[in-house]
Amino acid sequence: MIYKSPITDHNSPITIRSLLRNTAVQFEERGIESPRLTAELLLAQILQMKRVELYLDFDREILEEERNCFQRSIERRLRGEPTNYILGEMEFMGFTLKIQKGVFIPRPETETLCEAVLNQIESVGVWDGLHQNDPNGRSSPTELIVFEIGCGCGAISLALALQFTTNHKYPITNYRIFASDISEEALQNARENARRLGVSSNIQFLKGDLFEPFHPLQLKADLLISNPPYVPSSLLDQLSLEIRKFEPREALDGGEDGLTFLRKIVREAPPLLKKGGLLALEVGEGQASTVQDLINPKGGFQEVEIFKDLAGIRRGVLAKLSVKESLQN
Numbered sequence: 001m002i003y004k005s006p007i008t009d010h011n012s013p014i015t016i017r018s019l020l021r022n023t024a025v026q027f028e029e030r031g032i033e034s035p036r037l038t039a040e041l042l043l044a045q046i047l048q049m050k051r052v053e054l055y056l057d058f059d060r061e062i063l064e065e066e067r068n069c070f071q072r073s074i075e076r077r078l079r080g081e082p083t084n085y086i087l088g089e090m091e092f093m094g095f096t097l098k099i100q101k102g103v104f105i106p107r108p109e110t111e112t113l114c115e116a117v118l119n120q121i122e123s124v125g126v127w128d129g130l131h132q133n134d135p136n137g138r139s140s141p142t143e144l145i146v147f148e149i150g151c152g153c154g155a156i157s158l159a160l161a162l163q164f165t166t167n168h169k170y171p172i173t174n175y176r177i178f179a180s181d182i183s184e185e186a187l188q189n190a191r192e193n194a195r196r197l198g199v200s201s202n203i204q205f206l207k208g209d210l211f212e213p214f215h216p217l218q219l220k221a222d223l224l225i226s227n228p229p230y231v232p233s234s235l236l237d238q239l240s241l242e243i244r245k246f247e248p249r250e251a252l253d254g255g256e257d258g259l260t261f262l263r264k265i266v267r268e269a270p271p272l273l274k275k276g277g278l279l280a281l282e283v284g285e286g287q288a289s290t291v292q293d294l295i296n297p298k299g300g301f302q303e304v305e306i307f308k309d310l311a312g313i314r315r316g317v318l319a320k321l322s323v324k325e326s327l328q329n
């Protein structure tokens with residue numbers, strides 16, 4: 001379909017109000033999700049305003065140069081490019097991440113994974129074997145070690161780092177995060193995000209296949225976290241055009257039944273976890289029980305627990321390595 005400019009009436013001035021209205025109508029006609037919000041996000045970026053400021057200056061006239069830039073953004077969106085690639089950024093757990101083309105766009109449900117893990121950490125007792133008693137009788141880990149597999153633009157590791165650094169409710173004084181990805185583009189994006197957010201000194205981003213980059217470290221982790229590719233290969237072609245055409249296939253393709261990476265992670269995690277260490281995995285819709293079964297019978301895990309996302313979908317699994325089994329490793 002040929003792109004039709006939403007700016008049609010050349011006799012009356014083009015304002016924020018009229019431009020948003022016309023663009024939202026056009027997006028809606030073309031089946032773009034959240035048409036009004038998308039129009040607002042794209043226009044706010046061009047005008048270098050916050051979204052709320054658009055409403056405070058609704059009758060501001062739009063200059064020709066601004067209109068041209070906005071039209072280019074609209075055309076990209078109409079061609080199916082995800083809004084976050086056009087904006088070059090996104091919000092995750094209350095902070096802004098840069099996101100570049102070719103790197104997986106973090107999804108809101110992954111915030112649920114971060115929150116489930118943070119809740120465990122807050123409740124202490126996850127790391128029974130590691131805690132030292134402080135003078136106040138409270139126990140806290142000496143140093144928390146985190147491994148993340150498949151970090152993408154860094155969303156999960158950065159969310160944890162920012163919470164550990166700024167939120168005093170987590171009993172963590174010292175932490176190190178090691179995050180791996182197979183994609184150099186993703187790692188570059190993640191390193192830039194860590195620099196911008198001021199947590200570079202606590203996170204190392206390592207290139208390699210799954211656990212491979214962690215072996216030379218000769219460390220065991222208190223927390224091993226991952227949102228791996230989990231879409232069954234046969235369903236990839238059924239994903240929306242914007243995902244299929246723009247997001248990296250290697251971030252999505254979970255093999256024949258979608259469980260290839262999850263299976264490997266469950267199998268290989270125990271020797272890399274400290275006693276009482278936590279394995280935290282995001283899974284696809286309908287996969288939670290299978291992953292729970294994969295974890296349950298072997299590997300020395302205990303307390304396997306499923307958590308749901310905000311839509312009520314069973315979205316992930318938390319499993320604690322038993323102290324006894326780990327001591328045998």
Ligand SMILES: C[S@@+](CC[C@H](N)C(=O)[O-])C[C@H]1O[C@@H](n2cnc3c(N)ncnc32)[C@H](O)[C@@H]1O
Nearest residue numbers: 104106150151152181182183209210227229251
């Ligand atoms: C679903 S994305 C998750 C990205 C990010 N953690 C998030 O939650 O937004 C999966 C990530 O795993 C990475 N990946 C795919 N195969 C991998 C492998 N064999 N080893 C390490 N990372 C891999 C992809 O490049 C992608 O960044």
